[in-house]
Amino acid sequence: MHVSHQKVTVVFAWSMPNSLALKLKYSTPEKRMLTFNNDKRCSDEGFNRILADAGFYVKPKNREQESIVRLACCRCPLELRMLGQSFDPDREHARWFPTCAHVIHRMGIEFIHSVLEDTRKQQEHDDGVEN
Template identity: 35%
Template sequence: MNFSDIKQLHSEADRLQTFEHWPLASAVNPQRLAKAGFYYIGPSDRVRCVFCYGILKSWLPNDDPETEHRTHFPDCPFLQGREVGNVPMPTWQAARPRSLVRMESIRFPAYDEIGTRLESVSRLPRSVLQDRQVIAEAGFFYTGFGDSVKCFSCGGALRNWQKDDDPWIEHARWFPRCPYVRQQKGNEFVDDIEANFRNAVSGMSLPQSPQREHPIPGPNSQIDVQSLMEAVMRDQEEKGGSGSASQARPAPSGTHWDPEDRIICKICMEREVEVTFQPCGHLVCCEECTHHIQDCPVCRRAIRSTVRTYLA
């Protein structure tokens, strides 16, 4: 980001924006650097104080910017409390800073700017009652299918919005490893939601279908591709239906699984499976077909989110 006048960087908010490509976001918090008077100049991890012009680099995890500033530049007028024209960041703006996710970790960089995401989610169906501004701030853009949205950073998708769903909470619940939601809301916020969700799920007693004799692997089990697909095929054969284009193909004879066989989407029977449904954990569809279904075709549970999955 270019600043024609160095005095612009007397603003803490403007200093924070210079850290858009900061390489150590997980080690040294850019907000604390900006608050301590620093702005990013590069290359690598070099920063400069806008008030004393001191430069620091070679940051280590958990270094405190203000402490390092005082150690190396004790005569800085900003640290001595003099009137230097510093403009602190307003509380509301500090609570929701601009995205500082490293560019190489972003799945959909075209939606990095909140304005672009907001324009996108404005096209969501009216049945979605959530505030469009909040959805965009939470990192989501509209996919163009139903009420499905995706995070620009982690690529996680959410759908089937309920009236009381909070975009930030749902983001943290289903995609707790997303770097954007952790930077924006903090690790404590995400970890608390993840822990509460895990406790709630562990206390649930999920009904088992009396007709199913061959259980489908769940989300917490290690995915063995052969056993998973054989179980899916058995499940679909039990449901019957002759002449249907979506009917399961016959399972391979014997116990040998031909490595040449593709793992086929069980809806279109053409593309490979590539999306895992949450919360059930089933992997049976390609990404395109998931846009046209609301429930998992295996267990019939509502699909709340999807995760792009790559099979080795």
């Protein structure tokens, strides 16, 4: 059966989830950086850069007075609430979404394995403390 190129393209567009299409807006670190620069709550430029490089952008506020900054990944469904600067965005990303293409491409599979191993050890430790 012959499938024309045009037909394949159209089927792909139809099957592409809306959320994925929206995320193309945030496909480069510069585009993601804009969402931080446009948000008064994100005043630490150094940390903003780290988050943008890690694949995150700032989600629009649900209401004007919202104080907690919500971050979303440009490639996977992960969303985080920014609770301060003590967390490592790459580690959290790998921990919650080890299959995210952005994390795999950026950090490599070895890093992801080490994060998952640390998480497993931490859980064993926590279980031990409870017993």
